[in-house]
Amino acid sequence: MIITRLFQAAALSTIVATAAYAQQQEPIQPIEPAVIKDPAQVELGKKLFFEPRLSKSGFISCNSCHNLSRGGSDNLKASIGHNWQQGGINSPTVLNSSLNFVQFWDGRAKDLREQAGGPIANPVEMASSHELAIQVLSSIPGYRAEFKQVFGTDNITIDEVTRALAAFEETLVTPDSRFDQWLRGDQGALTVQELAGYNLFKNSGCVACHNGPAAGGNSFQKMGVVVPYATDNAAEGRAAVTGADADRFMFKVPTLRNVELTYPYFHDGAADTLAQAVDIMGRLQLGRTFTPEESAQIVAFLKTLTGKQPRLQLPVLPASADDTPRPVPFAN
């Protein structure tokens, strides 16, 4: 009896190992759990991520547009910024953003630290300035103590702020999706329809751009390869950074991880549903019209990319001091 069980276990582990080996050859790899090197820095970064005092109005935080209750996005076509201004581009998810080879749709920031400083000072977003943000944080005793503890400094600068934010954001990975369970050898993790969707995703060419652990985020590609993309959105893509006409409409390929949660889709948020997005991608990027059945298969596969969402305790932010600069939400 015991021997039979041992044989069974050995046989099973061989099957799993073989499957795992085969799936290591897949173009998408599993998301690894976060390794937290400096918990205090991560905790400070979390506070800053939820900190509306980084904005001029005292109302908008990183979490406003990269809402961690909602797949790290705001689920709006264009974000709402200071004074209800309409943002120029769809907010990408912050989840797994550490896996992006560059940051922003046009790749104008080389990493999360460089990205984090942007929205604070962007007049259409948080509309503060690095100077004001530092003045606010430096006036708050709770922050002074925490920056001192984490960075050993009495002098907070934007460098420590973006380092802490990036350290927190690096923890926002979503491992253990059903697709990753399948990649790791659990054959029962996907249904027949989902697996058919994945095979179609590979065979029809989606995977040429959506590959790697993030299923995207590792190249610039042109929006509208086969058929031009029609949009009212003014974003030029990579050309805004390089000035090169050839880079017009070249955007960083978005991750498909948690794509079920990060609607609407594309840099202009024009596609409300996964079915629409799959249809448009098929026709414009691949010159292929998916049948309703094929589309349903791919959508079913895409939904298996939803990973374990970060479990976060809501931070309690330290109180302002009497001399903390007050927010200025209204012009009058």
Add this chain to the structure above:
Amino acid sequence: MIITRLFQAAALSTIVATAAYAQQQEPIQPIEPAVIKDPAQVELGKKLFFEPRLSKSGFISCNSCHNLSRGGSDNLKASIGHNWQQGGINSPTVLNSSLNFVQFWDGRAKDLREQAGGPIANPVEMASSHELAIQVLSSIPGYRAEFKQVFGTDNITIDEVTRALAAFEETLVTPDSRFDQWLRGDQGALTVQELAGYNLFKNSGCVACHNGPAAGGNSFQKMGVVVPYATDNAAEGRAAVTGADADRFMFKVPTLRNVELTYPYFHDGAADTLAQAVDIMGRLQLGRTFTPEESAQIVAFLKTLTGKQPRLQLPVLPASADDTPRPVPFAN
């Protein structure tokens, strides 16, 4: 040795019991921890509290103006509503709001359930309607399942929404402040200055209105008893509900629990700091000008009212379905 210790313990417990008895006579009583009767309902209420899809824009949730990272308030003089409209009155904290005898500054809602429906449909706040909010929630499979589980219904109405919100809000109490530790007999919980502040708070009459477990929240009182209150704010107070001229500037007395976190103060948010608030209250309500030392004592006491903030895991909100009505943040 053992006997000595027993005597010491007995003597100490007598002292503590005597102190506790004496402090039961105090005009402010300790905050009791929340008793959670229906955890699933509370969890649903938490999701709804963080749910921006209850607003027309998909951007504003209850937590936007009653931010649980910030003492349950937004720390703005007037809140920011749909389309960046300026709210008419300072957002009161949601913390310990279950202890208020009525809700809103003018008491127009009799309880948390009645309150919760207000902001959703207020065109200056979330700018949705109960109909739209229900249509949105009913379209989301995750919510349908959760309302079914909690309320046994296939038919979500605003009644279940406000019941769940109120159930969550009832858990948002902040026990175990240093002042409550003192009330329960720990003589060392307050410093000499803080205790002097409390005695002054009692002897000068503040306690006439700020009493009970919430140190407020249990009566309407006139803003400007001795000296009229000068403000640009148009709020009429209780008169807006009763129509009675005698009720002009009668407001629900705000709780002083966590007052350190809920700046700025008064219904118009005119006082940025506790020192300003104490000074104005002294002159306008009591006809008394506190010396700087007295003011510092009272402020020190007020800061002992900061209790244990609710430890909350950020909820993960269920994804919209393809037919969920999409947010309309911008007019165009």
